[in-house]
Amino acid sequence: MAQRPPSETPPTDDTSDxxxxxxxxxIQKRNRALILEAALDVFSQEGYRGATLDQIAxxxxxxxxxxxxxxxxxxxxxxxxxxxxxxxxxxxxxxxxPQGEPLEELLRYVARKLQMSRDYPRESRLFxxxxxxGAPRMGPHLEAVLKPLVDDTAxxxxxxxxxxxxxxxxxxxxxxxxWATTQHYADFEVQVSVLDGSPTRDATAEAFLxxxxxxxxxxxxx
Amino acid sequence: MAQRPPSETPPTDDTSDxxxxxxxxxIQKRNRALILEAALDVFSQEGYRGATLDQIAxxxxxxxxxxxxxxxxxxxxxxxxxxxxxxxxxxxxxxxxPQGEPLEELLRYVARKLQMSRDYPRESRLFxxxxxxGAPRMGPHLEAVLKPLVDDTAxxxxxxxxxxxxxxxxxxxxxxxxWATTQHYADFEVQVSVLDGSPTRDATAEAFLxxxxxxxxxxxxx
DNA sequence: TGGTTTTTTTACCGCTTGGTAAATTTAGAC
DNA sequence: GTCTAAATTTACCAAGCGGTAAAAAAACCA
Numbered sequence: 001m002a003q004r005p006p007s008e009t010p011p012t013d014d015t016s017d018x019x020x021x022x023x024x025x026x027i028q029k030r031n032r033a034l035i036l037e038a039a040l041d042v043f044s045q046e047g048y049r050g051a052t053l054d055q056i057a058x059x060x061x062x063x064x065x066x067x068x069x070x071x072x073x074x075x076x077x078x079x080x081x082x083x084x085x086x087x088x089x090x091x092x093x094x095x096x097x098p099q100g101e102p103l104e105e106l107l108r109y110v111a112r113k114l115q116m117s118r119d120y121p122r123e124s125r126l127f128x129x130x131x132x133x134g135a136p137r138m139g140p141h142l143e144a145v146l147k148p149l150v151d152d153t154a155x156x157x158x159x160x161x162x163x164x165x166x167x168x169x170x171x172x173x174x175x176x177x178x179w180a181t182t183q184h185y186a187d188f189e190v191q192v193s194v195l196d197g198s199p200t201r202d203a204t205a206e207a208f209l210x211x212x213x214x215x216x217x218x219x220x221x222x
Numbered sequence: 223m224a225q226r227p228p229s230e231t232p233p234t235d236d237t238s239d240x241x242x243x244x245x246x247x248x249i250q251k252r253n254r255a256l257i258l259e260a261a262l263d264v265f266s267q268e269g270y271r272g273a274t275l276d277q278i279a280x281x282x283x284x285x286x287x288x289x290x291x292x293x294x295x296x297x298x299x300x301x302x303x304x305x306x307x308x309x310x311x312x313x314x315x316x317x318x319x320p321q322g323e324p325l326e327e328l329l330r331y332v333a334r335k336l337q338m339s340r341d342y343p344r345e346s347r348l349f350x351x352x353x354x355x356g357a358p359r360m361g362p363h364l365e366a367v368l369k370p371l372v373d374d375t376a377x378x379x380x381x382x383x384x385x386x387x388x389x390x391x392x393x394x395x396x397x398x399x400x401w402a403t404t405q406h407y408a409d410f411e412v413q414v415s416v417l418d419g420s421p422t423r424d425a426t427a428e429a430f431l432x433x434x435x436x437x438x439x440x441x442x443x444x
Numbered sequence: 445t446g447g448t449t450t451t452t453t454t455a456c457c458g459c460t461t462g463g464t465a466a467a468t469t470t471a472g473a474c
Numbered sequence: 475g476t477c478t479a480a481a482t483t484t485a486c487c488a489a490g491c492g493g494t495a496a497a498a499a500a501a502c503c504a
Contacts, residue, residue: 045354045355045356046269046271046355047268047269047271047272047351047354047355048272049268049269049271049272050269050270050271050272050355125354128350128354128409128410129269129354131409131410131412131413132267132269132347132350132351132354132409132410133267133268133269133272134267134412135412135413139412139416142412142413142416142417143416146413146416146417147416147417150417167437169430169433169434170426170429170430172417172418173418173426173427173430173431174430175417176403176406176407176410176414176417176427177402177403177406177430177431177434179406179410180399180402180403180405180406180410181398181399181402181403183402184398184399184401184402185398187350187353187354188350188353188354188398188401188402190353190356190357190361190364191353191357191364191368192398194361194364194365194368194369195364195368195369195372195394195397195398196394196395204392204395205395205398207392208391208392208395208396208399209395209399211391211438212391212399212434212438215389215437215438216433216434216437216438
């Protein structure tokens with residue numbers, strides 16, 4: 001017998017029907033990690049519908065039924081990945097210090113986002129895929145988590161502008177542009193590679209973005 | 223009998239095995255357009271593998287076998303869309319006039335790209351999907367068509383910079399950033415909508431980008 | 445070591461997918 | 475109207491899909 005999978009991660013609320021045992025074994029942790037790792041590869045490159053459990057099985061070295069022993073289905077794997085992603089994804093924005101030097105804080109935010117695109121390109125593509133398809137599995141999450149954070153950050157930036165510490169700009173669209181320009185290097189990596197095969201590309205990108213946002217945000221008197 | 227579809231569009235070179243008749247009938251033109259229209263909807267939202275012929279059939283009002291009478295397969299529909307897209311997609315860059323006023327030319331390019339994201343969001347997402355998945359059906363096209371155009375444009379921009387008409391910037395990454403910021407409004411529309419539901423969003427975006435690139439590119443003496 | 449639980453495999457299933465063959469209907473030329 | 479070619483429908487596959495049942499194997503614990 002014993003047909004019950006160990007279900008969702010303990011810290012999260014238990015949406016599945018399983019017994020939700022609290023202490024995942026060594027094997028469970030290892031195999032769940034293997035599955036998520038392989039799934040990230042597949043989902044980020046093929047999109048949700050394009051990804052298959054067989055691909056994930058092959059990538060993780062486990063059999064398909066074995067994967068379904070650890071996750072209740074394809075969708076649960078995907079949702080787990082997205083939830084894990086969001087925490088890491090929003091971290092750079094949470095690190096913006098309202099008490100810090102405005103221009104420096106924002107330039108460091110840009111640098112952190114760019115670094116994330118380099119270190120976690122698959123996560124960036126996974127996220128892009130989800131949004132591109134209308135965020136069918138993350139819409140509520142965007143409203144509940146992302147929106148308040150962006151609202152707060154926009155207020156902080158507007159405060160800096162009102163205090164004359166930054167040149168006037170629309171805060172929300174500033175944020176959009178930072179996301180767009182940094183994530184572009186991960187999401188459109190193939191295209192970027194074709195057009196700039198230079199080995200110093202990373203450094204050039206960093207310097208360019210620093211210049212871009214310095215010139216945009218630096219207040220009047222230099 | 224008469225089992226042969228009319229195959230590819232006449233202007234393009236004939237890659238299919240069909241008889242490739244030169245004069246598409248009224249019905250052929252109408253139905254191929256219907257199919258491509260529906261396919262654009264589906265492919266742009268679901269990605270290549272996520273899209274199904276049944277969805278395209280439903281969207282176009284034709285039966286699935288009838289669709290395969292006009293196109294030799296799912297992939298041919300997709301490739302046809304991508305080829306049609308690329309022409310329209312690169313047009314704004316081709317319109318940059320090397321003889322024009324540099325800053326004005328680039329700001330108008332940004333405005334045109336932004337307008338394209340508004341007028342053709344599905345095309346933008348179709349393209350994004352293709353690149354995101356590693357450009358499996360467009361890699362050669364990028365090399366052959368996109369790269370030369372970008373190379374030329376980069377030379378023009380560098381010329382402007384060397385002549386002191388623009389503040390110094392890396393031309394290629396400038397282009398990347400223009401693509402990223404403008405296409406972001408189409409590709410991440412769901413996210414943008416959640417974070418900025420304002421009805422004046424379009425105008426705000428346009429003003430923001432104008433400010434962004436004016437401050438980046440305006441040469442020293444204002 | 446023996447018994448129990450967890451983990452993995454084997455063998456499936458029903459459904460959807462892209463695609464085909466051939467018959468049927470429709471449109472166009474005379 | 476009639477003949478012919480183009481267009482469409484009907485009836486199908488074979489393969490791949492997510493998922494399941496149950497037996498076998500491995501790990502754990504005493």
